[in-house]
Amino acid sequence: KLAAAEAIQIEKPDLAAATKRIFEIDSESDERIVVKGWVQQLRVQKGLAFMVVRDGTGYLQVVLSGDLANCARTQTLTLESTVAVYGKIHSLPEGKHAPGNRELVADYYDVIGLAPGGQDAFTNKVQEGADPSLLMDQRHLTLRGETLSSVMKVRQAVLDGFRAVFKDLHLTEVTPPCMVQTQVEGGSTLFKFEYYGEDAYLTQSSQLYLETLLPSLGDVFCIQESFRAERSHTRRHLSEYTHLESELAFLSFDEFLTHIETVIVRAVEYVLEDPIAGPLVQKLNPGFEKPKLPFLRMTYEEALKWLNDHEITNEEGKPFEFGDDIAEAEERKMTDAINQPILLNKFPLTLKSFYMKKTPEDARVTESVDVLMPGVGEIVGGSMRIDDTDELLEGFKREGISPEPYYWYIDQRRYGTCPHGGYGLGVERLLAWLCNRYTVRDCSLYPRYTGRCKP
Numbered sequence: 001k002l003a004a005a006e007a008i009q010i011e012k013p014d015l016a017a018a019t020k021r022i023f024e025i026d027s028e029s030d031e032r033i034v035v036k037g038w039v040q041q042l043r044v045q046k047g048l049a050f051m052v053v054r055d056g057t058g059y060l061q062v063v064l065s066g067d068l069a070n071c072a073r074t075q076t077l078t079l080e081s082t083v084a085v086y087g088k089i090h091s092l093p094e095g096k097h098a099p100g101n102r103e104l105v106a107d108y109y110d111v112i113g114l115a116p117g118g119q120d121a122f123t124n125k126v127q128e129g130a131d132p133s134l135l136m137d138q139r140h141l142t143l144r145g146e147t148l149s150s151v152m153k154v155r156q157a158v159l160d161g162f163r164a165v166f167k168d169l170h171l172t173e174v175t176p177p178c179m180v181q182t183q184v185e186g187g188s189t190l191f192k193f194e195y196y197g198e199d200a201y202l203t204q205s206s207q208l209y210l211e212t213l214l215p216s217l218g219d220v221f222c223i224q225e226s227f228r229a230e231r232s233h234t235r236r237h238l239s240e241y242t243h244l245e246s247e248l249a250f251l252s253f254d255e256f257l258t259h260i261e262t263v264i265v266r267a268v269e270y271v272l273e274d275p276i277a278g279p280l281v282q283k284l285n286p287g288f289e290k291p292k293l294p295f296l297r298m299t300y301e302e303a304l305k306w307l308n309d310h311e312i313t314n315e316e317g318k319p320f321e322f323g324d325d326i327a328e329a330e331e332r333k334m335t336d337a338i339n340q341p342i343l344l345n346k347f348p349l350t351l352k353s354f355y356m357k358k359t360p361e362d363a364r365v366t367e368s369v370d371v372l373m374p375g376v377g378e379i380v381g382g383s384m385r386i387d388d389t390d391e392l393l394e395g396f397k398r399e400g401i402s403p404e405p406y407y408w409y410i411d412q413r414r415y416g417t418c419p420h421g422g423y424g425l426g427v428e429r430l431l432a433w434l435c436n437r438y439t440v441r442d443c444s445l446y447p448r449y450t451g452r453c454k455p
């Protein structure tokens, strides 16, 4: 059969063709075009073959017929090979379906890179339902799939959306260092390394640096990797994640909460209106709608009452008491039951970091907030910051942290202090919520977590 296929000669027509990427193809045009991309789907029959080619800007069905279908090149073609296809665009016959309701009727094509078949075929490497760890070893290949690549496209729109909203609000984007000598969120999750003979860490949060920039640049934000040596193996913890953080000067706690919910909703609006990302969100998370403003505001103490009223117990199986941490599972039960975004606020001082400002009415609790989303739980953590030097020094003392390496952070209070607050949003967690993914691992390009640092 192959010998017969090999006997078929196909010649490249000596005709002009305009090079097009899939997004720029005009379905109405009669022009002869050439499209280059990867073979995503392939169906070869006698006298007729179909492939779906993708180029990162879209998907295009290609039809090969006659000798072009029967020749050896097509009979031995494999998924994930690269091709350059020449031909004209036709609208689809009645009752047929293909991306964009059109197809490229090829008069010729070249194989640029033939992918392996047989044992090493692409489909053998990325079998659905295979052991997740084996699939993770093949991340470079699974990223070619429709789901993961869609999430990554939405991810880009999310970052664009936040940048657009922040630009509108006159925030300046900055790039703080990733190699640091201070902690922000507790010593237990620091990744430590040797830095020219000194101890240093990978950053857990750029917050402290953002605070120092308020007098220099005004309100600021960054989109930077943060690193946490998390021992917990959960579906929402990564060892490296993309941290979107912002710091704002001269505002009240209430204005701070309003800022957070507004920025999230406006960024989501941007994504939904994006011609590429909007439909992808709907495909990944059918029926998704942007959340309504304002978000439900709930204090920590109200949450404890809600949990106790619903007979959800603390980690020791007892009713919640003031000072108890609301762990991930309990937090999610509550968020899923309430089924709308929650601004959970005013956490006890004892549960929070050294820098958090106390509320004026109750010194046991802080002006702090977590944003909780159904399906994921916490996607944002933030607070108003202590703006008084002595009070900050007390905070260091309480947490047993030496203030010495923080002299530059303390100076922010000494040289023209101001009321201020900020927050950090986990980009992968927001994506897990927006794209309805079970784990944040599906929202990170090459996820890092306990035991995983490759590819």
Ligand code: 4AD
Pocket: 184, 185, 204, 205, 206, 207, 228, 230, 236, 237, 238, 239, 240, 241, 243, 245, 246, 378, 379, 380, 381, 382, 383, 422, 423, 424, 425, 426, 427, 428, 429, 440
């Ligand atoms: O609540 P966190 O620890 O707050 C801070 O780091 C503050 N210093 C931020 C600030 O105020 N500028 O982290 C903020 C958010 C969390 O709500 C979560 O979305 C995400 O960062 N996050 C993680 N995402 C993935 N994997 C992890 N291990 C994460 N740890 C935190």
